[in-house]
Amino acid sequence: MCRFRNCGIGALLNTGWPVDSYSKHSVLCSILCIKAGIKGKNNRKSKGSEIMSINEKTELSKGVNLHFLKTEKFKTNMISLVLRLPLCRETATRAALVPRVLKRGTEKYPTLADISKKAEELYGASISAGAMKKGDNQLIVFTVQFVSDSFISGTITNEVADLLAEFVLNPKTVDGGFDREFVKQEKTNLKNFIDGLINDKKAYAAARCNEVMFEGDPYGICEYGYVEDLEDIDEKNLYDFYKTMIKSSAVEVFASGSFDAGKIKTALEQKFGAALGDRCAKSVKSGLAVREDGIEVKRVTEEMPTSQSKLVMGFNCGIEPTSREYYALMMFSCIFGGSPFSKLFNNVREKLSLAYYVFSALDRQKSCMKISAGIEADKFGAAYDEIMLQLEKMKTGDFTENEITSAKKYLATGMGSIKDSMGATEDFYMGQILLGSNETIDSLTECLNAVSRDEIQAAANAVQLDTVYFLKGVGSSED
Known part of the structure; x- marks a missing residue:
C-alpha cells in the first residue's frame, strides 16, 4: 500500500x-x-x-x-x-x-x-x-x-x-x-x-x-x-x-x-x-466519480470478530483531475484530514478521542476521497457526526491562513520525497500518462502553492458523501 x-x-x-x-x-x-x-x-x-x-x-x-x-x-x-x-x-x-x-x-x-x-x-x-x-x-x-x-x-x-x-x-x-x-x-x-x-x-x-x-x-x-x-x-x-x-x-x-x-x-x-511489435492499444481513461442528485447515500454495516471497528466514508468529488480545481481539492484534503495538523486529526482524534486514527486520502484517477477511522463500535454515531461537522466547516470557509500555509509546506515536502525513490517517481509519471498529462513533480508543487482560499472552499463544496461502510467489531480478536 x-x-x-x-x-x-x-x-x-x-x-x-x-x-x-x-x-x-x-x-x-x-x-x-x-x-x-x-x-x-x-x-x-x-x-x-x-x-x-x-x-x-x-x-x-x-x-x-x-x-x-x-x-x-x-x-x-x-x-x-x-x-x-x-x-x-x-x-x-x-x-x-x-x-x-x-x-x-x-x-x-x-x-x-x-x-x-x-x-x-x-x-x-x-x-x-x-x-x-x-x-x-x-x-x-x-x-x-x-x-x-x-x-x-x-x-x-x-x-x-x-x-x-x-x-x-x-x-x-x-x-x-x-x-x-x-x-x-x-x-x-x-x-x-x-x-x-x-x-x-x-x-x-x-x-x-x-x-x-x-x-x-x-x-x-x-x-x-x-x-x-x-x-x-x-x-x-x-x-x-x-x-x-x-x-x-x-x-x-x-x-x-x-x-x-x-x-x-x-x-x-x-x-x-x-x-x-506494433500495437494500437490505448489506456482506459477512468470515469470520474460523480454523484447524481436524488441518489441516497449507500450505507453498509458488517460485523466481524475484531477489537477495533473501522469506519470508511467514500466521497465523490467530480473535479477533473488535470484541472486547476484539482490542486485546490488536494489542499482541501490536506487541511481536512490528510496531515498531522488536519481538522479530523485535531478534533475527531485529539480533542474528542473518538478515533484511534482518522485520515482522508484522495484518488486522483477517479476524483474521489475516502475517510478512514479506527473507532470503538459505540462511538460510530459521534465519530460520523464530527467528521461531517468538520466537513461542513470546510465548506463554509472555517479554516485559517496558517492552515493553508502549513498545508502548502506539507504537500511540498511530500512531493519532494517522491524524488527519493525511483519506484515512486515512475509511479507518479505512470499516473500522469494515464491522465494524459505532461505535469511534473515540480510543476504540480508550484500549482499547489498558487491555490487560493476561495478555491479551497469551492473544492470543499464539490465533495459529496456517497458511501458509508462500517466494519463493526463484535469480539476481542486482534486486528
Missing part, C-alpha cells in the same frame, strides 16, 4: 508501485555495493541531480513507449515494463496470476535457483513483478534493479535487458502451456494472499467501501482477482491468456537512473522491439 496514503500525496500515489523501491533497494544496494567494491551505505549518492521529470520519450516499436528518468542521485538503475489492461471482472484473476507464474522460471533460467544464480552474476540484481490498480486500469509491472555501470568495470546493461525480456517474453513452457506445477503452486499462493487480505482490517474495510461505492464500475474490481475464479484456471488457458495479454496490452517502459540513454534504448529495442 502507498506510503503516502495518509496525506495529500495519496492523491497521486493511491496504490504504489509493486516494488518498494527505496526501503528495499537501500538494503539491496548495501549488499551489491559491497560485492562490487563500492563505498557507500545505501542506494543514494551524496551529491547529484534529482529526478525531475521524464527527460525523453521514444518508442521501441509503435505503441511501446520508452520513458527516460535520468538522475545521478542513486547507485542503481531501474527498468520497469508496464502492461496496461482495462480492469475487467472476467480477466482480473488471470492477469494477477500471470506475473506470479512468470517469476517462477523462464526458458533460459527454468528454476528459481537458475534465476538466483544469474542475479548474483549481475551484482545482485533484483527482479520483481506484480499487479496493481490505477483508476480503471489494471497494471502488470515487471521491474529489474541493478547497479549502475559507473560503479563496476564493464557493463551489464545488455544482460539486464536480456533478463527482463526472459521474464516477460520467454516463460518456461511444457507441451504448449505453462509449467503445471508452477501454475498449481501459484494458484494456491494467490488464494492464500487474497484470503489473507482480511487480516489487515484497515485495508480490508477500505477495499469493501470501494466495492460498495463502485459497484458495477471497473474501479470496484479487485486487482488481485477472486478466489472463486481460480478453479477454472489451468496451465493451458492461462498461457493462452498470457499470449493475448502480451499481444494486445498497451506498454510503457521506464528507465530510471544514471545510464547511457542510447545504450539502454538499443538494448531494449533488441529484446522487446520486434518481440512486442
